[in-house]
Amino acid sequence: MQELINIFAKAVFVENMIFAYFLGMCSYLAVSQTVKTAVGLGAAVIFVLGITVPINFLLENYVLQEGALAWLGPQFETVNLSFLSFIMFIAVIASMVQLVEMIIEKFAPALYGALGIFLPLIAVNCSILGGALFMQERAYSNITQASVFGLGSGVGWFLAIVAIAAIREKIRYSNVPAPMRGLGITFVITGLMGIAFMSFMGIKL
Protein backbone atom coordinates (compact mmCIF):
# COMPACT_ATOMS: atom_id res chain seq x y z
CA MET A 1 0.00 0.00 0.00
CA GLN A 2 2.75 2.42 0.97
CA GLU A 3 4.52 1.49 -2.26
CA LEU A 4 1.46 2.50 -4.26
CA ILE A 5 1.07 5.81 -2.45
CA ASN A 6 4.72 6.52 -3.15
CA ILE A 7 4.35 5.79 -6.85
CA PHE A 8 1.29 8.02 -7.03
CA ALA A 9 2.83 10.96 -5.16
CA LYS A 10 5.99 10.65 -7.20
CA ALA A 11 4.10 10.69 -10.49
CA VAL A 12 1.99 13.69 -9.47
CA PHE A 13 4.58 15.95 -7.85
CA VAL A 14 8.18 14.79 -8.16
CA GLU A 15 8.10 13.55 -11.73
CA ASN A 16 5.35 15.74 -13.02
CA MET A 17 4.86 15.21 -16.75
CA ILE A 18 4.84 18.91 -17.50
CA PHE A 19 7.21 20.47 -15.01
CA ALA A 20 9.82 17.73 -14.75
CA TYR A 21 9.81 16.35 -18.31
CA PHE A 22 7.97 19.02 -20.29
CA LEU A 23 5.89 16.37 -22.03
CA GLY A 24 2.53 17.05 -23.60
CA MET A 25 3.25 20.73 -24.03
CA CYS A 26 1.26 21.27 -27.22
CA SER A 27 -2.21 20.73 -25.83
CA TYR A 28 -1.07 22.17 -22.49
CA LEU A 29 -0.29 25.47 -24.20
CA ALA A 30 -3.20 25.45 -26.60
CA VAL A 31 -6.17 24.45 -24.44
CA SER A 32 -5.30 26.38 -21.26
CA GLN A 33 -7.27 29.54 -22.05
CA THR A 34 -10.08 28.86 -19.60
CA VAL A 35 -10.29 26.68 -16.53
CA LYS A 36 -13.41 24.93 -17.78
CA THR A 37 -11.95 23.48 -20.96
CA ALA A 38 -8.67 22.78 -19.17
CA VAL A 39 -10.54 20.66 -16.64
CA GLY A 40 -12.23 18.79 -19.50
CA LEU A 41 -9.01 18.04 -21.33
CA GLY A 42 -7.20 17.23 -18.10
CA ALA A 43 -9.90 14.72 -17.16
CA ALA A 44 -9.66 13.17 -20.62
CA VAL A 45 -5.90 12.81 -20.22
CA ILE A 46 -6.29 11.22 -16.77
CA PHE A 47 -8.75 8.76 -18.28
CA VAL A 48 -6.57 7.91 -21.27
CA LEU A 49 -3.40 7.57 -19.21
CA GLY A 50 -5.19 5.56 -16.54
CA ILE A 51 -6.39 3.06 -19.14
CA THR A 52 -3.58 2.90 -21.66
CA VAL A 53 -0.73 2.41 -19.19
CA PRO A 54 -2.17 -0.80 -17.67
CA ILE A 55 -3.21 -2.12 -21.10
CA ASN A 56 0.25 -1.42 -22.45
CA PHE A 57 1.66 -3.04 -19.35
CA LEU A 58 -0.20 -6.24 -20.16
CA LEU A 59 0.89 -5.99 -23.78
CA GLU A 60 4.47 -5.47 -22.74
CA ASN A 61 4.58 -8.36 -20.31
CA TYR A 62 2.52 -10.96 -22.16
CA VAL A 63 3.27 -10.20 -25.82
CA LEU A 64 6.14 -7.92 -26.57
CA GLN A 65 8.97 -8.59 -24.13
CA GLU A 66 11.55 -11.24 -24.80
CA GLY A 67 10.10 -14.50 -23.53
CA ALA A 68 6.74 -12.86 -22.84
CA LEU A 69 4.98 -15.26 -25.16
CA ALA A 70 6.09 -18.28 -23.15
CA TRP A 71 2.48 -18.84 -22.06
CA LEU A 72 1.67 -19.96 -25.64
CA GLY A 73 4.06 -22.88 -25.47
CA PRO A 74 7.75 -23.66 -25.03
CA GLN A 75 8.62 -23.00 -28.68
CA PHE A 76 7.77 -19.27 -28.23
CA GLU A 77 10.13 -18.72 -25.32
CA THR A 78 12.81 -17.09 -27.43
CA VAL A 79 10.52 -14.80 -29.40
CA ASN A 80 11.27 -11.10 -28.86
CA LEU A 81 8.72 -8.68 -30.25
CA SER A 82 9.95 -5.59 -28.43
CA PHE A 83 10.78 -3.91 -31.75
CA LEU A 84 7.02 -3.59 -32.14
CA SER A 85 6.46 -1.82 -28.84
CA PHE A 86 6.24 1.74 -30.20
CA ILE A 87 3.68 0.88 -32.85
CA MET A 88 1.64 -1.29 -30.51
CA PHE A 89 1.60 1.35 -27.78
CA ILE A 90 0.48 3.99 -30.23
CA ALA A 91 -2.24 1.74 -31.62
CA VAL A 92 -3.61 1.15 -28.11
CA ILE A 93 -3.47 4.86 -27.32
CA ALA A 94 -5.19 5.84 -30.57
CA SER A 95 -8.04 3.42 -30.05
CA MET A 96 -8.53 4.59 -26.45
CA VAL A 97 -8.64 8.20 -27.60
CA GLN A 98 -11.32 7.28 -30.11
CA LEU A 99 -13.32 5.83 -27.25
CA VAL A 100 -12.92 8.95 -25.13
CA GLU A 101 -13.89 11.10 -28.07
CA MET A 102 -17.11 9.18 -28.62
CA ILE A 103 -17.97 9.31 -24.93
CA ILE A 104 -17.41 13.07 -24.69
CA GLU A 105 -19.30 13.76 -27.89
CA LYS A 106 -22.26 11.81 -26.57
CA PHE A 107 -22.37 13.12 -23.01
CA ALA A 108 -20.78 16.59 -23.13
CA PRO A 109 -21.24 18.09 -26.60
CA ALA A 110 -20.34 21.59 -25.39
CA LEU A 111 -17.00 20.40 -24.07
CA TYR A 112 -16.50 18.45 -27.27
CA GLY A 113 -16.88 21.66 -29.24
CA ALA A 114 -14.58 23.60 -26.92
CA LEU A 115 -11.79 21.05 -27.06
CA GLY A 116 -11.97 20.87 -30.85
CA ILE A 117 -9.02 19.32 -32.61
CA PHE A 118 -7.09 18.83 -29.37
CA LEU A 119 -9.26 15.95 -28.28
CA PRO A 120 -8.25 13.58 -31.11
CA LEU A 121 -4.77 15.00 -30.78
CA ILE A 122 -4.45 13.44 -27.33
CA ALA A 123 -3.51 10.38 -29.40
CA VAL A 124 -0.24 12.04 -30.27
CA ASN A 125 0.14 13.82 -26.94
CA CYS A 126 3.68 12.99 -25.88
CA SER A 127 2.75 12.60 -22.23
CA ILE A 128 0.54 9.60 -23.07
CA LEU A 129 3.20 7.74 -25.03
CA GLY A 130 5.69 9.01 -22.45
CA GLY A 131 3.62 7.36 -19.72
CA ALA A 132 3.72 4.03 -21.57
CA LEU A 133 7.46 4.27 -22.21
CA PHE A 134 8.26 5.28 -18.63
CA MET A 135 6.23 2.28 -17.52
CA GLN A 136 8.36 0.06 -19.78
CA GLU A 137 11.63 1.65 -18.67
CA ARG A 138 10.91 1.56 -14.95
CA ALA A 139 9.69 -2.05 -15.15
CA TYR A 140 6.83 -1.88 -12.67
CA SER A 141 6.30 -5.29 -11.14
CA ASN A 142 2.52 -5.64 -11.41
CA ILE A 143 -0.50 -4.15 -13.07
CA THR A 144 -1.70 -2.28 -9.99
CA GLN A 145 1.53 -0.34 -9.84
CA ALA A 146 1.31 0.42 -13.55
CA SER A 147 -2.25 1.72 -13.31
CA VAL A 148 -1.43 3.82 -10.24
CA PHE A 149 1.51 5.29 -12.12
CA GLY A 150 -0.71 6.04 -15.12
CA LEU A 151 -3.38 7.70 -12.98
CA GLY A 152 -0.74 9.68 -11.07
CA SER A 153 0.85 10.99 -14.25
CA GLY A 154 -2.57 12.00 -15.48
CA VAL A 155 -3.41 13.79 -12.25
CA GLY A 156 -0.09 15.63 -12.40
CA TRP A 157 -0.81 16.76 -15.95
CA PHE A 158 -4.33 17.75 -14.91
CA LEU A 159 -3.03 19.88 -12.03
CA ALA A 160 -0.54 21.60 -14.30
CA ILE A 161 -3.02 22.52 -17.02
CA VAL A 162 -5.71 23.64 -14.58
CA ALA A 163 -3.25 25.79 -12.63
CA ILE A 164 -1.95 27.51 -15.73
CA ALA A 165 -5.47 28.01 -17.04
CA ALA A 166 -6.39 29.84 -13.82
CA ILE A 167 -3.28 31.98 -14.09
CA ARG A 168 -4.01 32.80 -17.71
CA GLU A 169 -7.56 33.77 -16.80
CA LYS A 170 -6.10 36.06 -14.14
CA ILE A 171 -3.51 37.74 -16.34
CA ARG A 172 -6.04 38.46 -19.03
CA TYR A 173 -6.32 41.93 -17.52
CA SER A 174 -2.58 42.50 -17.24
CA ASN A 175 -0.75 44.90 -19.43
CA VAL A 176 1.70 42.38 -20.87
CA PRO A 177 4.21 43.94 -23.28
CA ALA A 178 3.01 43.41 -26.84
CA PRO A 179 5.81 41.06 -28.00
CA MET A 180 5.18 38.79 -25.03
CA ARG A 181 1.42 38.39 -25.42
CA GLY A 182 -0.12 34.99 -25.96
CA LEU A 183 2.29 32.10 -26.16
CA GLY A 184 5.34 34.07 -25.05
CA ILE A 185 3.99 34.90 -21.62
CA THR A 186 2.62 31.36 -21.31
CA PHE A 187 6.10 29.97 -21.76
CA VAL A 188 7.43 32.37 -19.12
CA ILE A 189 4.68 31.32 -16.70
CA THR A 190 5.41 27.65 -17.38
CA GLY A 191 9.07 28.23 -16.58
CA LEU A 192 8.23 30.01 -13.34
CA MET A 193 5.80 27.24 -12.40
CA GLY A 194 8.55 24.75 -13.15
CA ILE A 195 10.78 26.57 -10.66
CA ALA A 196 8.04 26.35 -8.05
CA PHE A 197 7.65 22.64 -8.72
CA MET A 198 11.37 22.12 -8.25
CA SER A 199 10.55 22.14 -4.54
CA PHE A 200 9.68 18.47 -4.88
CA MET A 201 12.77 17.50 -6.79
CA GLY A 202 15.08 15.22 -4.85
CA ILE A 203 12.40 13.95 -2.49
CA LYS A 204 13.04 10.28 -1.96
CA LEU A 205 10.00 8.13 -1.57
Next chain:
Amino acid sequence: MKFLQKTIEKFDPLFEKGGKYEKLYPLFDGFKTFAFVPEHTAHTGAHIRDGIDLKRTMITVVLALVPALIFGMWNVGYQHYLALGLAGEMSFIDNILFGAVKVLPMVVVSYGVGLAIEFGFCIYKGHQINEGYLVTGMLIPLIMPVDLPLWMLAVSVIFAVIIGKEVFGGTGMNILNPALTARVFAFFAYPTYMSGDKVWINTATKEGQSVVDGFSGATALGDLANAGTTQYSAMDMFMGFIPGSVGETSTLMILIGAFILILTGIGSWKIMFAGVLGALAMGGIFNVFAEYAISPEQQAFMAVPAWQQLILGGFAFGVVFMSTDPVSAAQTERGKWIYGFLVGFFAIMIRVFNPAYPEGIMLAILLMNVFAPLIDHYVVQANIKRRMKRAQVQTANA
Protein backbone atom coordinates in the same frame (compact mmCIF):
# COMPACT_ATOMS: atom_id res chain seq x y z
CA MET B 1 8.37 71.74 3.41
CA LYS B 2 7.20 74.84 1.53
CA PHE B 3 10.72 75.40 0.31
CA LEU B 4 11.00 71.87 -0.94
CA GLN B 5 7.72 72.12 -2.77
CA LYS B 6 8.74 75.40 -4.41
CA THR B 7 12.05 73.91 -5.52
CA ILE B 8 10.35 70.91 -7.04
CA GLU B 9 7.70 72.96 -8.77
CA LYS B 10 10.43 75.06 -10.35
CA PHE B 11 11.41 72.01 -12.36
CA ASP B 12 7.85 71.21 -13.44
CA PRO B 13 7.96 72.88 -16.88
CA LEU B 14 11.10 70.99 -17.80
CA PHE B 15 9.33 67.67 -17.52
CA GLU B 16 5.83 68.48 -18.69
CA LYS B 17 4.60 67.85 -22.21
CA GLY B 18 6.79 69.75 -24.62
CA GLY B 19 9.46 70.30 -21.99
CA LYS B 20 13.09 69.45 -22.40
CA TYR B 21 13.00 66.22 -20.43
CA GLU B 22 9.49 65.13 -21.36
CA LYS B 23 10.61 61.52 -21.62
CA LEU B 24 11.84 61.47 -18.07
CA TYR B 25 8.50 62.65 -16.67
CA PRO B 26 7.70 59.34 -14.92
CA LEU B 27 10.96 59.59 -13.04
CA PHE B 28 10.28 63.14 -11.93
CA ASP B 29 6.70 62.38 -11.06
CA GLY B 30 7.78 59.39 -9.03
CA PHE B 31 10.01 61.46 -6.80
CA LYS B 32 7.56 64.33 -6.57
CA THR B 33 4.63 62.21 -5.44
CA PHE B 34 6.93 60.48 -3.04
CA ALA B 35 7.08 63.68 -1.03
CA PHE B 36 3.74 65.30 -1.86
CA VAL B 37 0.21 64.21 -2.58
CA PRO B 38 -0.28 63.97 -6.34
CA GLU B 39 -2.12 66.91 -7.83
CA HIS B 40 -3.83 65.05 -10.63
CA THR B 41 -7.18 63.48 -9.84
CA ALA B 42 -9.11 60.68 -11.44
CA HIS B 43 -11.30 61.63 -14.40
CA THR B 44 -13.64 58.69 -14.44
CA GLY B 45 -15.78 57.16 -11.75
CA ALA B 46 -13.37 56.61 -8.91
CA HIS B 47 -14.81 55.91 -5.50
CA ILE B 48 -12.50 56.86 -2.71
CA ARG B 49 -13.02 54.84 0.43
CA ASP B 50 -9.76 55.49 2.18
CA GLY B 51 -6.90 57.93 2.19
CA ILE B 52 -4.45 55.13 1.71
CA ASP B 53 -2.72 54.60 -1.61
CA LEU B 54 -0.14 52.24 -3.00
CA LYS B 55 2.82 54.29 -1.79
CA ARG B 56 1.57 54.41 1.77
CA THR B 57 0.82 50.69 1.76
CA MET B 58 4.30 49.92 0.57
CA ILE B 59 5.99 52.25 3.04
CA THR B 60 4.09 50.64 5.91
CA VAL B 61 5.47 47.25 4.95
CA VAL B 62 8.98 48.70 4.75
CA LEU B 63 8.49 50.17 8.23
CA ALA B 64 7.34 46.78 9.48
CA LEU B 65 10.57 45.35 8.08
CA VAL B 66 12.82 47.81 9.93
CA PRO B 67 13.02 45.87 13.24
CA ALA B 68 14.06 42.74 11.36
CA LEU B 69 16.59 44.74 9.35
CA ILE B 70 18.22 46.36 12.39
CA PHE B 71 18.30 43.11 14.28
CA GLY B 72 19.72 41.44 11.18
CA MET B 73 22.58 43.95 11.07
CA TRP B 74 23.33 43.38 14.72
CA ASN B 75 23.18 39.62 14.32
CA VAL B 76 25.56 39.66 11.35
CA GLY B 77 28.12 41.42 13.53
CA TYR B 78 27.36 39.25 16.55
CA GLN B 79 27.76 35.99 14.62
CA HIS B 80 30.96 37.29 13.04
CA TYR B 81 32.60 38.13 16.35
CA LEU B 82 31.23 34.96 17.90
CA ALA B 83 32.96 32.91 15.21
CA LEU B 84 36.19 34.80 15.85
CA GLY B 85 35.82 34.20 19.58
CA LEU B 86 35.55 37.89 20.36
CA ALA B 87 31.88 38.10 21.18
CA GLY B 88 32.49 39.03 24.80
CA GLU B 89 34.63 42.04 24.03
CA MET B 90 32.47 43.64 21.39
CA SER B 91 29.81 46.15 22.29
CA PHE B 92 26.37 46.47 20.77
CA ILE B 93 27.61 49.32 18.58
CA ASP B 94 30.54 47.28 17.27
CA ASN B 95 28.21 44.51 16.21
CA ILE B 96 25.80 46.86 14.50
CA LEU B 97 28.58 48.72 12.74
CA PHE B 98 30.09 45.55 11.35
CA GLY B 99 26.66 44.35 10.24
CA ALA B 100 25.81 47.69 8.65
CA VAL B 101 29.00 47.59 6.60
CA LYS B 102 27.94 44.17 5.30
CA VAL B 103 24.21 44.66 4.91
CA LEU B 104 23.83 48.24 3.67
CA PRO B 105 25.68 47.56 0.38
CA MET B 106 23.21 44.74 -0.24
CA VAL B 107 20.30 47.10 0.33
CA VAL B 108 21.86 49.72 -1.92
CA VAL B 109 22.55 47.24 -4.73
CA SER B 110 19.08 45.76 -4.47
CA TYR B 111 17.35 49.14 -4.63
CA GLY B 112 19.75 50.60 -7.16
CA VAL B 113 19.50 47.80 -9.68
CA GLY B 114 15.81 47.15 -9.19
CA LEU B 115 14.72 50.79 -9.36
CA ALA B 116 16.93 51.42 -12.39
CA ILE B 117 15.11 48.65 -14.26
CA GLU B 118 11.72 49.91 -13.07
CA PHE B 119 12.54 53.45 -14.24
CA GLY B 120 13.73 52.12 -17.54
CA PHE B 121 10.50 50.24 -18.11
CA CYS B 122 8.40 53.23 -17.03
CA ILE B 123 10.12 55.54 -19.46
CA TYR B 124 9.94 52.95 -22.22
CA LYS B 125 6.26 52.29 -21.67
CA GLY B 126 5.48 55.87 -20.76
CA HIS B 127 3.49 55.23 -17.63
CA GLN B 128 4.04 56.34 -14.07
CA ILE B 129 6.43 54.67 -11.73
CA ASN B 130 5.00 51.77 -9.78
CA GLU B 131 5.86 51.70 -6.14
CA GLY B 132 5.91 47.93 -6.00
CA TYR B 133 9.65 47.71 -5.85
CA LEU B 134 9.88 49.58 -2.55
CA VAL B 135 9.00 46.48 -0.58
CA THR B 136 10.68 43.97 -2.87
CA GLY B 137 13.93 45.91 -2.74
CA MET B 138 13.91 45.76 1.04
CA LEU B 139 12.89 42.10 1.21
CA ILE B 140 15.58 40.80 -1.12
CA PRO B 141 18.64 41.68 1.01
CA LEU B 142 16.86 40.37 4.09
CA ILE B 143 16.42 36.87 2.67
CA MET B 144 19.92 36.44 1.28
CA PRO B 145 22.97 35.08 3.12
CA VAL B 146 25.29 37.86 4.21
CA ASP B 147 28.27 36.72 2.15
CA LEU B 148 26.47 36.53 -1.18
CA PRO B 149 28.60 38.41 -3.75
CA LEU B 150 26.91 41.64 -4.70
CA TRP B 151 26.92 40.88 -8.43
CA MET B 152 24.94 37.70 -7.78
CA LEU B 153 22.48 39.77 -5.83
CA ALA B 154 22.25 42.15 -8.77
CA VAL B 155 21.69 39.33 -11.28
CA SER B 156 18.96 37.84 -9.11
CA VAL B 157 17.28 41.23 -8.81
CA ILE B 158 17.40 41.70 -12.59
CA PHE B 159 15.83 38.27 -13.14
CA ALA B 160 13.14 38.88 -10.55
CA VAL B 161 12.16 42.32 -11.78
CA ILE B 162 12.17 41.55 -15.50
CA ILE B 163 11.00 37.93 -15.70
CA GLY B 164 9.09 37.88 -12.44
CA LYS B 165 7.29 41.16 -12.80
CA GLU B 166 7.77 43.41 -15.80
CA VAL B 167 6.86 40.82 -18.44
CA PHE B 168 3.49 40.54 -16.73
CA GLY B 169 2.94 44.26 -16.97
CA GLY B 170 4.52 45.52 -13.76
CA THR B 171 3.34 45.93 -10.19
CA GLY B 172 0.17 44.16 -9.29
CA MET B 173 0.28 41.76 -12.22
CA ASN B 174 2.99 39.29 -11.25
CA ILE B 175 2.03 35.73 -10.36
CA LEU B 176 5.02 34.90 -8.15
CA ASN B 177 6.33 37.02 -5.33
CA PRO B 178 9.25 38.98 -6.90
CA ALA B 179 11.46 38.85 -3.80
CA LEU B 180 11.11 35.10 -3.62
CA THR B 181 11.71 34.85 -7.35
CA ALA B 182 15.05 36.57 -6.77
CA ARG B 183 15.93 34.20 -3.96
CA VAL B 184 14.87 31.08 -5.81
CA PHE B 185 16.88 32.20 -8.83
CA ALA B 186 20.01 32.69 -6.72
CA PHE B 187 19.26 29.43 -4.92
CA PHE B 188 19.20 27.32 -8.08
CA ALA B 189 21.81 29.30 -10.04
CA TYR B 190 24.46 29.64 -7.31
CA PRO B 191 23.69 26.85 -4.86
CA THR B 192 27.11 26.91 -3.21
CA TYR B 193 26.56 30.50 -2.14
CA MET B 194 23.02 29.97 -0.97
CA SER B 195 23.06 26.79 1.12
CA GLY B 196 25.32 24.63 3.23
CA ASP B 197 27.16 25.56 6.37
CA LYS B 198 29.76 28.05 5.14
CA VAL B 199 27.73 30.94 3.89
CA TRP B 200 25.70 32.17 6.82
CA ILE B 201 28.43 33.79 8.90
CA ASN B 202 31.08 36.17 7.75
CA THR B 203 34.29 34.73 9.15
CA ALA B 204 36.80 36.77 7.19
CA THR B 205 38.98 39.34 8.91
CA LYS B 206 39.97 40.92 5.62
CA GLU B 207 38.37 40.34 2.23
CA GLY B 208 38.70 36.72 1.12
CA GLN B 209 40.76 35.65 4.08
CA SER B 210 39.18 33.23 6.45
CA VAL B 211 40.83 33.07 9.84
CA VAL B 212 38.74 30.30 11.18
CA ASP B 213 39.51 27.35 8.97
CA GLY B 214 36.83 24.76 8.66
CA PHE B 215 34.49 26.68 10.87
CA SER B 216 31.00 25.28 10.48
CA GLY B 217 28.22 27.79 10.80
CA ALA B 218 25.21 25.81 9.77
CA THR B 219 21.82 27.24 10.51
CA ALA B 220 19.72 25.58 13.17
CA LEU B 221 17.47 24.35 10.38
CA GLY B 222 20.38 22.94 8.37
CA ASP B 223 21.64 21.13 11.47
CA LEU B 224 18.27 19.57 12.09
CA ALA B 225 17.78 18.52 8.49
CA ASN B 226 21.20 16.87 8.25
CA ALA B 227 21.92 15.54 11.70
CA GLY B 228 18.63 15.73 13.55
CA THR B 229 20.01 17.85 16.37
CA THR B 230 21.13 21.43 16.82
CA GLN B 231 23.22 23.22 19.38
CA TYR B 232 20.83 26.15 19.58
CA SER B 233 18.12 26.39 22.20
CA ALA B 234 14.55 27.27 21.38
CA MET B 235 15.02 30.63 23.12
CA ASP B 236 17.99 31.44 20.87
CA MET B 237 15.93 30.58 17.84
CA PHE B 238 13.05 32.72 18.99
CA MET B 239 15.24 35.72 19.80
CA GLY B 240 17.31 35.18 16.67
CA PHE B 241 20.85 34.63 18.00
CA ILE B 242 21.47 32.03 15.28
CA PRO B 243 23.11 32.05 11.86
CA GLY B 244 20.83 32.49 8.88
CA SER B 245 19.81 34.86 6.13
CA VAL B 246 20.13 38.48 7.16
CA GLY B 247 16.63 39.34 8.33
CA GLU B 248 14.95 36.02 9.00
CA THR B 249 16.55 34.85 12.23
CA SER B 250 14.64 36.71 14.89
CA THR B 251 11.08 35.52 15.30
CA LEU B 252 10.52 38.25 17.88
CA MET B 253 11.34 41.10 15.47
CA ILE B 254 9.21 39.46 12.80
CA LEU B 255 6.32 39.32 15.27
CA ILE B 256 6.67 43.08 15.79
CA GLY B 257 6.47 43.47 12.03
CA ALA B 258 3.46 41.18 11.89
CA PHE B 259 1.81 43.27 14.59
CA ILE B 260 2.30 46.44 12.53
CA LEU B 261 0.98 44.76 9.39
CA ILE B 262 -2.11 43.38 11.09
CA LEU B 263 -2.83 46.59 13.00
CA THR B 264 -2.74 48.68 9.84
CA GLY B 265 -4.71 46.04 7.97
CA ILE B 266 -2.08 45.73 5.27
CA GLY B 267 -1.08 42.14 5.81
CA SER B 268 -3.87 39.59 5.94
CA TRP B 269 -4.10 38.07 9.40
CA LYS B 270 -6.07 35.24 7.88
CA ILE B 271 -3.14 34.11 5.77
CA MET B 272 -0.70 34.37 8.67
CA PHE B 273 -2.98 32.56 11.07
CA ALA B 274 -3.85 29.85 8.57
CA GLY B 275 -0.16 29.46 7.74
CA VAL B 276 0.68 28.85 11.39
CA LEU B 277 -2.21 26.41 11.65
CA GLY B 278 -1.02 24.53 8.57
CA ALA B 279 2.52 24.28 9.92
CA LEU B 280 1.27 23.06 13.28
CA ALA B 281 -0.94 20.49 11.57
CA MET B 282 1.91 19.12 9.46
CA GLY B 283 4.32 19.26 12.40
CA GLY B 284 1.78 17.39 14.51
CA ILE B 285 1.33 14.73 11.85
CA PHE B 286 5.09 14.30 11.68
CA ASN B 287 5.32 14.03 15.47
CA VAL B 288 2.78 11.22 15.48
CA PHE B 289 4.31 9.34 12.55
CA ALA B 290 7.98 9.97 13.36
CA GLU B 291 8.68 6.26 13.78
CA TYR B 292 7.98 5.60 10.09
CA ALA B 293 10.87 7.81 8.95
CA ILE B 294 13.31 6.34 6.46
CA SER B 295 16.46 7.41 8.29
CA PRO B 296 17.38 8.18 11.91
CA GLU B 297 18.16 11.84 11.04
CA GLN B 298 14.78 12.27 9.44
CA GLN B 299 13.14 10.63 12.41
CA ALA B 300 14.80 13.10 14.77
CA PHE B 301 13.70 15.99 12.57
CA MET B 302 10.15 14.68 12.39
CA ALA B 303 10.08 14.41 16.17
CA VAL B 304 10.86 18.12 16.61
CA PRO B 305 7.86 19.58 18.47
CA ALA B 306 5.43 21.19 16.06
CA TRP B 307 5.64 24.61 17.71
CA GLN B 308 9.39 24.64 17.30
CA GLN B 309 9.02 24.33 13.54
CA LEU B 310 7.47 27.80 13.66
CA ILE B 311 10.61 29.51 14.94
CA LEU B 312 13.04 27.52 12.82
CA GLY B 313 14.57 28.95 9.69
CA GLY B 314 12.71 31.44 7.57
CA PHE B 315 9.23 30.16 8.32
CA ALA B 316 8.09 33.18 10.36
CA PHE B 317 9.58 35.67 7.92
CA GLY B 318 8.02 33.93 4.94
CA VAL B 319 4.58 33.62 6.42
CA VAL B 320 4.45 37.20 7.68
CA PHE B 321 6.05 39.11 4.83
CA MET B 322 6.00 36.90 1.75
CA SER B 323 2.84 34.84 1.81
CA THR B 324 0.74 37.91 2.63
CA ASP B 325 1.84 39.70 -0.55
CA PRO B 326 -1.58 40.88 -1.75
CA VAL B 327 -0.71 40.43 -5.41
CA SER B 328 0.49 36.86 -5.54
CA ALA B 329 -1.62 35.47 -2.67
CA ALA B 330 -5.18 34.27 -2.97
CA GLN B 331 -7.53 37.22 -3.14
CA THR B 332 -10.83 35.84 -1.99
CA GLU B 333 -11.46 35.71 1.74
CA ARG B 334 -12.11 31.98 1.89
CA GLY B 335 -9.27 31.42 -0.54
CA LYS B 336 -6.89 33.10 1.91
CA TRP B 337 -7.61 30.47 4.54
CA ILE B 338 -6.95 27.63 2.10
CA TYR B 339 -3.89 29.31 0.65
CA GLY B 340 -2.34 30.13 4.02
CA PHE B 341 -3.01 26.69 5.42
CA LEU B 342 -1.38 24.99 2.43
CA VAL B 343 1.63 27.31 2.61
CA GLY B 344 2.32 26.23 6.18
CA PHE B 345 1.53 22.63 5.41
CA PHE B 346 3.84 22.35 2.40
CA ALA B 347 6.59 24.39 4.05
CA ILE B 348 7.03 21.89 6.84
CA MET B 349 6.55 18.95 4.49
CA ILE B 350 9.26 20.07 2.04
CA ARG B 351 11.53 21.01 4.93
CA VAL B 352 11.40 17.52 6.41
CA PHE B 353 11.03 15.34 3.31
CA ASN B 354 13.42 17.06 0.97
CA PRO B 355 16.98 16.86 2.28
CA ALA B 356 18.23 18.99 -0.60
CA TYR B 357 16.15 22.03 0.28
CA PRO B 358 15.77 22.48 4.02
CA GLU B 359 14.31 25.95 3.48
CA GLY B 360 10.83 24.75 2.62
CA ILE B 361 8.96 27.99 3.17
CA MET B 362 10.40 29.68 0.08
CA LEU B 363 9.37 26.87 -2.26
CA ALA B 364 6.06 26.34 -0.49
CA ILE B 365 5.05 29.96 -0.99
CA LEU B 366 6.09 29.88 -4.65
CA LEU B 367 4.14 26.67 -5.13
CA MET B 368 1.03 28.15 -3.58
CA ASN B 369 1.49 31.36 -5.60
CA VAL B 370 1.13 29.14 -8.65
CA PHE B 371 -2.09 27.62 -7.33
CA ALA B 372 -3.58 30.78 -5.80
CA PRO B 373 -5.50 31.79 -8.96
CA LEU B 374 -6.97 28.28 -9.11
CA ILE B 375 -8.11 28.49 -5.48
CA ASP B 376 -9.68 31.87 -6.19
CA HIS B 377 -11.38 30.55 -9.29
CA TYR B 378 -13.09 27.75 -7.40
CA VAL B 379 -14.03 29.94 -4.45
CA VAL B 380 -15.69 32.37 -6.84
CA GLN B 381 -17.44 29.54 -8.69
CA ALA B 382 -18.72 28.11 -5.41
CA ASN B 383 -20.06 31.54 -4.46
CA ILE B 384 -21.84 31.87 -7.77
CA LYS B 385 -23.37 28.45 -7.38
CA ARG B 386 -24.54 29.15 -3.82
CA ARG B 387 -26.13 32.45 -4.76
CA MET B 388 -27.81 30.94 -7.78
CA LYS B 389 -29.31 28.32 -5.54
CA ARG B 390 -30.48 30.96 -3.06
CA ALA B 391 -32.01 33.01 -5.84
CA GLN B 392 -33.80 29.96 -7.18
CA VAL B 393 -35.16 29.09 -3.78
CA GLN B 394 -36.43 32.64 -3.35
CA THR B 395 -38.12 32.70 -6.71
CA ALA B 396 -39.63 29.31 -6.04
CA ASN B 397 -41.01 30.51 -2.71
CA ALA B 398 -42.34 33.75 -4.08
